[in-house]
Amino acid sequence: MVNPITIISSRFLASNPLDLSIIRNPFTLTRGNYTVTDADGRVMFEVQGSLFSLVSRRVLLDAAGTPILTLQRQLWHLPFRWEWDVYKGDSKEKIFSAIRSPYIPYKTSLNVFLGCNTKQNVCDFKVEGSWFNQSCTIYAQDGTTTVAKMQKNHSVESIALGKDRFDVTVYPNVDYAFIVALVVILDQSKTRFQCVEEILGQGIQFNEALQYTIEKHDATASGSPLPLQPLSFLTHQTRLKHIESREVNPEANNMPSAPLIPTSSNEIEEEENSSSP
Structure with a gap:
């Protein structure tokens, strides 16, 4: 049991493990539109993308349609280094940054720095996984405390409908809106590395x-x-x-x-x- 990890809001904490499904909708004009549901199929979040956006802007909305986070990729970055900045709602208050660097083929790795960590000498969270297994684990700063796990779903339905579905388990007392944002960034970054x-x-x-x-x-x-x-x-x-x-x-x-x-x-x-x- 980890201490409560609140990054976005305490209302996104659950006392028990929470299973979520993050589905990337196939027939949309952008690749960044997602629907997030719980184990009962209730919509928890939606992610909407901008078609004509140089910074791949994405907005995470709650079930009521209220903007929770704005995700956008930095336009200027070093070669093979992708950095995403995440802001509260539609404001310019930075909550955290996620950096993928350097380019390691077929390897999943994200370093996450909270907004207060301006020096970025040591990351606050880390995402590690494999493209082959299409899974990842999200760790707290110490690198041993697991806060969430993700596995890509390969069901007949997801294949037939052309939907990419990611099954996520969020550990108790971990901000699940934060975890959803990380999985979306990871998927968007992987798409660019595949290019x-x-x-x-x-x-x-x-x-x-x-x-x-x-x-x-x-x-x-x-x-x-x-x-x-x-x-x-x-x-x-x-x-x-x-x-x-x-x-x-x-x-x-x-x-x-x-x-x-x-x-x-x-x-x-x-x-x-x-x-x-």
Whole structure:
């Protein structure tokens, strides 16, 4: 049992563990619209986003439609560092900041600093988790006291309707409006890091295509066997056959070709699973 943690308001404290579902609505003009319900399906909060906002402005509303928090991403930041500032209601009173830095692929990490922590030498809360498991744990300052946990739901309904649903358990006497804001920021930050990952993946594929074209040209000119195509050229269904052909024909592995670098988180996950005992 932790001491009461009030960040937004004491009215968002529960004496027992509180289960919430945070659902990102699919068919909206922005990616930032969420509905938050309790275990009985009652709407607790809604998050509304601005379509034309350079700072990805989001507003957390209570069940009555009253603005509780305003979330917005800092427009100017260091490369691969995303910082969100959270304000009380629609005012300029900063409640906390959440910073994701540095860029660690496929790793979830947020450092949270309260508004009074101006030096930001030590974070007040920390979010740690994994993109592969699509889960995270929120810790207090000491890094060992858990205040909430989140797990992405993969139910048939969520998949069929195209809704991303995050199941959150908030520990007793922890401000659950604060936890909801952190999960929304985490989801928004992950989306932006996925965009970076896609750009990096496209760069790798371009490099592989260039190397393959040069090697193919050289092989044709010299009458040598043509190099094997990089895995990024192939569909998922033909990659296994391609790998098997390399295992059956060891000489193919000695031919120069572009480095085989996974270009997506799914490929990396499959590679790790296949290599594990």
